[in-house]
Amino acid sequence: EVQLVESGGGLVQPGGSLRLSCAASGFTFSNHWMNWVRQAPGKGLEWVANIKRDGSQTYYLDSVKGRFTISRDNAKNSVTLQMNSLRVEDTAVYYCARLTWSPSDRSDGYDGPYRNLDFWGQGTLVTVSS
Amino acid sequence: DIVMTQSPDSLAVSLGERATINCKSSQSVLYSSNKKNYLAWYQQKAGQPPKLLIYWASTRESGVPDRFSGSGSGTDFTLTISSLQAEDVAVYYCQQYYDSPPGYTFGQGTKLEIK
Numbered sequence: 278e279v280q281l282v283e284s285g286g287g288l289v290q291p292g293g294s295l296r297l298s299c300a301a302s303g304f305t306f307s308n309h310w311m312n313w314v315r316q317a318p319g320k321g322l323e324w325v326a327n328i329k330r331d332g333s334q335t336y337y338l339d340s341v342k343g344r345f346t347i348s349r350d351n352a353k354n355s356v357t358l359q360m361n362s363l364r365v366e367d368t369a370v371y372y373c374a375r376l377t378w379s380p381s382d383r384s385d386g387y388d389g390p391y392r393n394l395d396f397w398g399q400g401t402l403v404t405v406s407s
Numbered sequence: 408d409i410v411m412t413q414s415p416d417s418l419a420v421s422l423g424e425r426a427t428i429n430c431k432s433s434q435s436v437l438y439s440s441n442k443k444n445y446l447a448w449y450q451q452k453a454g455q456p457p458k459l460l461i462y463w464a465s466t467r468e469s470g471v472p473d474r475f476s477g478s479g480s481g482t483d484f485t486l487t488i489s490s491l492q493a494e495d496v497a498v499y500y501c502q503q504y505y506d507s508p509p510g511y512t513f514g515q516g517t518k519l520e521i522k
Contacts, residue, residue, distance in 0.1 A: 312511075322449075322457065322500055324511035336509050372456055390509045393447035393502070395468070397456035 279303040279396050281373045286401030289363055297358040297401060299373030306354040307331070308383075310376035310390050313347060313358045314397070315369035323369075327376065327390060328356065336390065341367075363405045370400040409433050409506045413499075413514035419522040426488040428517045430501035435481045438505065445505035448477055448486045451516075452497045460499075461486065488519075496520055 285297040299311070312327040326337045326347040335347050346359040356373060377395035381387075410433040420426040436445045444464035449457040459468045461477035464484055474489045488495055501514040 314511075321516045322451075322502075322513040324513070327509065327511075338510075377462070391445060391504050391507075393459060393462040393504055394449075394457075394511070395459050395462075397458070399456055 279375070281375065281396060281398030283371065283373050283398045283401040286371065286403045288404045288406065290407050291363060291365055291405055293363050293405070294359070294361045295363065295403060297360065297371055297373075297403070299356045299358075299398060301354045301356070301373075301375075304375075307351040308378050310378075310392075311347075311349060311356040312374045312376060312394060313356075314372045314374050314394070315367075315403075316372070316400070317366075317369045320369075325371070326358065329390070330388070334390075360403070363403075365405050368403060368405045370402050372400045373398040408510050409436065409503050409512055411501055411503055411512050411514040413501060413517050415517060416515065417518040417520070419520045420488075420491045421522045422493065423490050424522075426491050426495070426519055428486045428499050428501075428519070430479075430484040430486070430514050432482045432484075432503055436503045436505035437481050444480055444484070445503055446477075446479075446484050447502045447504065448475075449500045449502065450495075450497045451500065457500065491519075491521070493521060 280302045282300045313325040328335045328347045344362045349356040374394040375396045377392045412431045414429045446464040448461040451457040465477045476487050478485050498516045498518050500516050
């Protein structure tokens with residue numbers, strides 16, 4: 278069974294830092310791009326960042342560039358999001374989400390990020406407030 | 408950046424009736440070389456994470472009931488629930504995965520309720 282379990286959320290003051298973790302199980306973690314997506318209270322979904330299967334490429338939402346860093350450890354089946362210089366507007370539930378990698382992608386040797394998200398964790402709440 | 412706009416923002420439909428949600432992208436998400444539309448639909452029930460329903464605009468994810476269908480191409484897309492069930496009450500989001508560098512923008516969501 279595919280599982281993504283996020284941890285590390287909490288209350289932090291503006292300007293502070295927080296490190297989120299996502300533990301993956303039930304699938305070959307190193308086969309998938311991994312993502313963080315957030316949802317502010319009562320609002321819609323906003324993609325935040327992702328990282329390639331081997332960690333060699335990362336992409337970020339413009340508003341978090343230079344403040345957030347995504348990384349992964351394929352030996353531990355985990356992905357992290359280091360969040361620095363946090364702002365009130367970063368308050369949200371942060372979801373870890375897997376990018377799909379289909380059998381046809383495998384046979385074609387496709388390795389890019391232009392695919393849908395196919396599985397999400399339950400999320401962890403980050404509250405930035407003084 | 409590609410902007411995704413859904414309509415309506417909320418929708419109330421009677422049990423057993425058809426529900427239709429629209430999604431429009433600010434530019435085409437049809438990739439000419441493979442003729443695929445880089446568009447997905449997700450369902451989010453209260454207090455739960457999103458769940459993938461449809462990808463490539465019209466391919467149903469494994470395990471998703473066949474009352475859910477996706478259609479459209481280019482910039483205009485539709486999610487249809489052919490016969491609304493009580494368990495379909497949720498917020499539905501469209502999302503593009505065409506943009507380069509990747510941005511994976513979502514629509515604002517459509518809240519579906521029972522009339």
